[in-house]
Amino acid sequence: MARPMGSVRLKKANPVTLAIGAALCLFILYFLLGPATSDFSASRKATAASHPLSPPTSPFRKSTGGKLAAPPVAHYNLNNVTTTPTPLENSENVLLLTPMARFYPEYWDNIMRLDYPHELITLGFILPKTREGNDAMRELQKRIAKTQQQGPEKDRFKSIIILREDIDPPLVSQDEKERHKMKNQKVRRSAMAKARNSLLFSTLGPSTSWVLWLDADVVETPPTIIQDLAQHDQGVLAPNCYQRFWNEETKAMDERPYDFNNWQDSPIALELAQKMSPDDILVEGYSEMATYRTLMAYMAQEDGRLHEEMPLDGVGGAALLVKADVHRDGAMFPAFAFYNLIETEGFAKMSKRLGWQPFGLPNYKVYHYNE
Amino acid sequence: MLPFVSPEPQVTPRHPVGGYSNGYPRGKTFDILPHRYQPRGTIPTTRRRTQSLLRIGAVAAILFLILLYTLLREPSSPSSTTTSTSSTLSLFSLGLLSSSGSADFQLETVRYHDLSSVQGTARGWEREERILICVPLRDAEAHLSMFFSHLHNLTYPHHLLDLAFLVSDSKDNTLGLLTESLEALQAHEQESMHYGEISIIEKDFGQVVNQDVESRHGFAAQAGRRKLMARARNWLLSAALRPYHSWVYWRDVDVETAPFTILEDLMRHNKDIIVPNVWRPLPEWLGGEQPYDLNSWQESDTALTLADTLDEDAVIVEGYAEYATYRPHLAYLRDPYGDPDVEMELDGVGGVSILAKAKVFRYGVHFPAFSFEKHAETEGFGKMARRMDLSVIGLPHYTIWHAYEPSVDDIKHMEQMKREQLAQEQAEREKAERAMKIKESFSDAAGQWEKDKVGMQNIAQEDQKQKAPAGDPVEAVSGDNAAVSQSKGAAQPAGGKVEEKVVA
Numbered sequence: 123m124a125r126p127m128g129s130v131r132l133k134k135a136n137p138v139t140l141a142i143g144a145a146l147c148l149f150i151l152y153f154l155l156g157p158a159t160s161d162f163s164a165s166r167k168a169t170a171a172s173h174p175l176s177p178p179t180s181p182f183r184k185s186t187g188g189k190l191a192a193p194p195v196a197h198y199n200l201n202n203v204t205t206t207p208t209p210l211e212n213s214e215n216v217l218l219l220t221p222m223a224r225f226y227p228e229y230w231d232n233i234m235r236l237d238y239p240h241e242l243i244t245l246g247f248i249l250p251k252t253r254e255g256n257d258a259m260r261e262l263q264k265r266i267a268k269t270q271q272q273g274p275e276k277d278r279f280k281s282i283i284i285l286r287e288d289i290d291p292p293l294v295s296q297d298e299k300e301r302h303k304m305k306n307q308k309v310r311r312s313a314m315a316k317a318r319n320s321l322l323f324s325t326l327g328p329s330t331s332w333v334l335w336l337d338a339d340v341v342e343t344p345p346t347i348i349q350d351l352a353q354h355d356q357g358v359l360a361p362n363c364y365q366r367f368w369n370e371e372t373k374a375m376d377e378r379p380y381d382f383n384n385w386q387d388s389p390i391a392l393e394l395a396q397k398m399s400p401d402d403i404l405v406e407g408y409s410e411m412a413t414y415r416t417l418m419a420y421m422a423q424e425d426g427r428l429h430e431e432m433p434l435d436g437v438g439g440a441a442l443l444v445k446a447d448v449h450r451d452g453a454m455f456p457a458f459a460f461y462n463l464i465e466t467e468g469f470a471k472m473s474k475r476l477g478w479q480p481f482g483l484p485n486y487k488v489y490h491y492n493e
Numbered sequence: 494m495l496p497f498v499s500p501e502p503q504v505t506p507r508h509p510v511g512g513y514s515n516g517y518p519r520g521k522t523f524d525i526l527p528h529r530y531q532p533r534g535t536i537p538t539t540r541r542r543t544q545s546l547l548r549i550g551a552v553a554a555i556l557f558l559i560l561l562y563t564l565l566r567e568p569s570s571p572s573s574t575t576t577s578t579s580s581t582l583s584l585f586s587l588g589l590l591s592s593s594g595s596a597d598f599q600l601e602t603v604r605y606h607d608l609s610s611v612q613g614t615a616r617g618w619e620r621e622e623r624i625l626i627c628v629p630l631r632d633a634e635a636h637l638s639m640f641f642s643h644l645h646n647l648t649y650p651h652h653l654l655d656l657a658f659l660v661s662d663s664k665d666n667t668l669g670l671l672t673e674s675l676e677a678l679q680a681h682e683q684e685s686m687h688y689g690e691i692s693i694i695e696k697d698f699g700q701v702v703n704q705d706v707e708s709r710h711g712f713a714a715q716a717g718r719r720k721l722m723a724r725a726r727n728w729l730l731s732a733a734l735r736p737y738h739s740w741v742y743w744r745d746v747d748v749e750t751a752p753f754t755i756l757e758d759l760m761r762h763n764k765d766i767i768v769p770n771v772w773r774p775l776p777e778w779l780g781g782e783q784p785y786d787l788n789s790w791q792e793s794d795t796a797l798t799l800a801d802t803l804d805e806d807a808v809i810v811e812g813y814a815e816y817a818t819y820r821p822h823l824a825y826l827r828d829p830y831g832d833p834d835v836e837m838e839l840d841g842v843g844g845v846s847i848l849a850k851a852k853v854f855r856y857g858v859h860f861p862a863f864s865f866e867k868h869a870e871t872e873g874f875g876k877m878a879r880r881m882d883l884s885v886i887g888l889p890h891y892t893i894w895h896a897y898e899p900s901v902d903d904i905k906h907m908e909q910m911k912r913e914q915l916a917q918e919q920a921e922r923e924k925a926e927r928a929m930k931i932k933e934s935f936s937d938a939a940g941q942w943e944k945d946k947v948g949m950q951n952i953a954q955e956d957q958k959q960k961a962p963a964g965d966p967v968e969a970v971s972g973d974n975a976a977v978s979q980s981k982g983a984a985q986p987a988g989g990k991v992e993e994k995v996v997a
Contacts (some may be wrong), residue, residue, distance in 0.1 A: 139545075140552060147553035151560060162600045175655065175690035178736065183598040192687035195675045198732060200696040234770050252611060270602050281602045285736055288609035288852060319857035320608055328694060328732040452727040454857035458880050475863040 138218035140328040162335070163275060166241055171196075178219040178283045179217060179244045190423045195365060198328035204359050205331045205445045207355040209348065210238065214331035215280070216348055219246045220338050221317045223254060225261035226491055228341035234269070238348040240279045244330070248321040255286070258338075289316050307405050307466065315457035315465040318439070320450060333449060335442040340487035342366075343441065350486065351443040357478030358448060358470065360384050361486040362422055363440035379419030382406045383438030383467055384482045386416040395462040406436070421484035435468035435474070435480045441488045448478045541714030606736035613739040613850040615763035618649055622739035622757060623689065625655045625851065628746055629725050633663040636747045636896065641674050643748065645686070648984065649756040655690040657733030661725055662697045694732050698724060716808040723860035723870040726844070734854055741854055743847040749774070750894035751846070758833075758891065759848040765883035766849040766875065768842045770827050773895040778910065779903070784824030785895040787812040788843035788872050789887045791822040800867040808869045811841070823887040838881055839887045841872035846893055853883055 162170075162181075171182040173193040204212050216238060220229075237242065247262065249255040252404070270278050322333070332352060336343070340363070342351060351359050363381035368374075383406055391413035395404050406413060418432065444453075453476055456468035463471050470480045614620055628640070647654070656675070660668050675691055698721055725997035726743070734741065742756060751769075752758060759767045771786035788811055796818035800809060809816050823837060844860075858881060868876050873887050899907060 140549065143549040144552050144556060147549070147556055151557065162602075167600060173690070174601075175735075175737075177732075178604050181600040181602040184601045192684075193690050195672060195679060195693065197672070198692060198694045200694055200728065200732065234575050240665045251607075266603060278602065281604070284605045286607040286609065288607075288612060288855075316856045320852075321856040323731055323855050323857070324606070324608070324736040326731045326734075328692065394857045405514070418854065450728045450731045451724055452859045452862050454859060457857055471788070472863075 156302055162278070166275075166280075171440040177242050177329065178246075178325050179215065179281060179327040179330055181281045200328060201452055203329060203331055203446070204427055205447060206307045207353045208330060209352045212331075213239075213242060214352075215242050215244065215329050216332045216334055217244050217246060217325060217327075217330045218334045218336060219318075219321050219325070220248075220336050221314065222247050222258055222262065223319060224251050224338060225258040225265075226339060226341055227261075227265075228491065230262075230265045232343060233336070234347065235345045236343075237345045240277060242280060244325070245282045246285070246321050246325040247283070248287055248317050250287045250289070250317070259270045259284070259286075285321060287317050287320065289313050289320075297401050303422065307485060308403050308459075311465040312457045313404075315455040315468070318342060318455045318465070319457070322454065326446065326449060330446040333444045333446055335439050335444065337440045337490075339491040339493075340440050340488050341491045343489075344486075347441070347488070348443070350429075351483075354429070354481065354483075356481045357445050358437060358453075358473050358480035359443045360418070360434065360437045360480065360482045361441050361488050362418055362482070362484050363438060363490055364419075364422075364487045364488040367490055377487075377489070379417075379422070381438040381440045382417050383436055384418035385413075385433040385436045386418075386433065388414045388416065400461050400462070401459050402462060403459045404462045405464075406467070418482045418484050422487065423485060425480070426485040428485050429483065430485055431481045432484060434480045435470060436463065437470040437480050437482070439466040440490060443468070445478075448473055448476070451476045451478075475477075531583065548665075604736070608736065608852070608855065611737060612852060613741040613760075613763075615761050617739060617760050618653070618757060621650075621653060622740050623653050623655060623737050624649065624740040625657060625733055625735070625738045626742045626744060627657050627659075627726070627729050627733060628744055629659045629661070629722070629729055629748055630663065630667055630671070631661055632663050632665050632667060633746045634663075634667045634670055637667070637670050639675060639676070639749065639896070641748045644678075645750060646755050647756060651686055651688050654688050655692075655733070655735070655738065656688055657692045657694065657729060659694045659696060659725055659729035661695070662699065668693070668695065684829065690735070692733050693850065694729060696725070696728050715810040715813070716806075716864075719810065719869040719872075720862045721810060722844075723862040723873070726860040727862060728871070730854055730859065734851065740852040741847075741849050741851050743844055743849075745845045745895070747896040747898075748845060748893055749896040752893070755846070755893065756848065759888075762834075762886060762888075764836075764886040765853050766842060766845050766847060766878055766885045768823070768839070768845075768887050770823055770887065770889055770892045771843060771845045772824065772827065772892050773896050773897050775897060776907070784822070784827070786843035786845050787822055787824055788837050788841055789823035789875075790818075790820040790841050792840040793818055795819045803867055806864045807867055808864050809867045809872075811872070816994045823889055826889040827892060828890055829892075833888060833891035835890050837887045837889050839885045840875055841868060842885060842887070845895060846873035847871070847874075853878060856881060857884075858883065919994040 166181070169180060171177065171180045173190065174182050174185065176182050176196070204214060206212050206214065209216070218233065231427065233245070244462045249259050249262075263459070266282055266284075270282065317337075326333070332348070334348060334351075343361075347361070351361065362379070362384070364377045365380040366375055366377050370374035385406060389403060394411070394413060398404065404411065404413065406415065406417070415436070418434065422434065439455075453469060453473040455465045458464070460468040461471050473480055557967060611622065613622060617624070626644075633640075644656075658671060660671065671693060675693070679687055679691065730741070740756075740760065748771075755769070759769065768786075768789050771784075772782055772784040772791075775781055775783050791809060796809065796816075799816065803809070809818065811818065811820070811822070820841075823839060823843075826837065858874060858878045860870045862869065862876065865873040866876050878885050894993060913972075
């Protein structure tokens, strides 16, 4: 058929139209494929659990709304879960546990900076069921959603578990002064110990190699803290917890020791404990009860070797790297007086009873939030 | 923008300036375009549209191919190729086929659990409370089938039961048989028979103590053995306890008889830790039954005094003369006709069957693998729970039965008994055989007697009828005599047999 005005029809096919069409196609394609491509990479999917009833340390398949099949028979060979000084090379899973009463954005920013592969890190949080806890929860969830859903995949953590405590809050106030009053210590730390144990034993699971305890108010750690601490190959290892502050005298930022729960025992402390009833606890950092223990907080040296180790008899929970095997053997945070010690200090004692000597790194520092 | 080539459209001037299409020039008049009439074109609009659509389609196809290419290249591992292909496949199927078991799924990385909603109540089955059943195993192949029949019969809703097994240092086919049985369970045609999460955990502790009864229960081996058992239990629990569990039930694989409703029965008491009484059946010659689990007890002053004299790492074990504790044991307080709901406070518990609230373990109570107040494993567990003011209860009249495994002495004795029994059976069989032979070789006298009697009567009748000569009755009498002598002969060997029996 003749087309006397063949060129006429071409006037519609101008490049702009085509470009718009192409853009539209891309747009549609993006939305069709979108959910799949913006989701996790295949390597992560390969390690995911197929059923929601599974260890919380791994992500699981979202239900498609249909009826779920019976959960599979899952095999876990714990002989193959290694805990070595080179966790990175062996792709060892780390469980980062944080009991959280308040949410500090600096805390989240700090763990986001950890350069251990995030796809090997599982985060576990436990929050009290109080108004404060609810507030922290809201903040935390905001950050989690931002990271896990919108963030780049390398920032996303393997999985995240949020627990709410079933323990009645022992104290109304988390105010620093009230919190640190000596007579409140046993009740407070007993509740804290229960919270820690609840968090630990609900989340540990069969694939964890290391457990890193990091308090919610620890706002600065070296980004390589996991690798640095793991290289010591110790069952329980505590870095030194300091606090940065504005020094009025020198008119400059300065740092001071913060966590006094990392210590070596003294004969005086042992004698004190001997005289106490088995239900009483000996706590550190109070003038009413001078223990003359060797405190790691004061052992840091300006020119000291970063990786210098010292054996400890009591540890604090601010930052603590523990081999999962230690916890699996049964080392937990006693919520009762265990050799007149409680919570993290009792934990150190229990680890020792199980044959794991705790160590500390006086010159390796992490920093506590300044209230 | 992605590169694509489009032909430069050759646009001819559409609106010639300066005149109407009819050719008449106009002066300074207002121009309305178009000035010229143009036919709508010879190509129908539909085709024109198709062509432009085709063009857009072609571009889209190219773009799509590019996208597909990048998608396929992106994953690095070979296994992942399937994932992304399937995600592009879902594009074609518009997601309708995605549920067909392919690897197309999304991940959920965040879990939220409120621990105050899994506290455990007296009527857990109504509130859908999940129970974790923990079973430590070692060379337990022989008991597995029995255990699975128990599991099958449990009346607690199966989908609320999560099973966790620890297989350690096993030399037999425990693992293989276990896997097979569990997979069969989950593939059961009845959906109500499916269980919840099932984990098989392997961990070898390098146990040196043998698992046979003698070395297992020897006194010297106890402390080390109990500490190792404790470690195994802790490893199992820490790997299997989840935030959604309300209860944890510890069960030994070698329980022979237990009520199907045991979970509900124990749960009804709503205690933090609760144990039934554990006995075992015995052969008749050993008394028929015996208390088995002596680890459930109340503390006594004697034991506390004893504990003070021992060194830090010593472990007191029950049921051995070396440590006389004089404790009241749950096992000995059993009354077979007693009320099964009667409770008794305990300080140490045995591990055959423990129902505990999950919060007990969450708060940190575990099986000490060290000497905790001079106790380890389940007894230390009871002690630690008491230390944390949790309730530890035993039911003296609610009994389950542990399988009977004979000790070495028992086995010797049983072999002896077996030999005796065999000898006796042999003797009886011989006796029966002999009786049979006798019966066959000597015909029964009674039948002959009857026959003769009938014969005699007939003869007598004939005699009466015919009044025959005197010779005939003699004949009949002689026949009678023969029968008598015959019956005597039968009695003779019988007497000999009695004698023989006495000799045997």
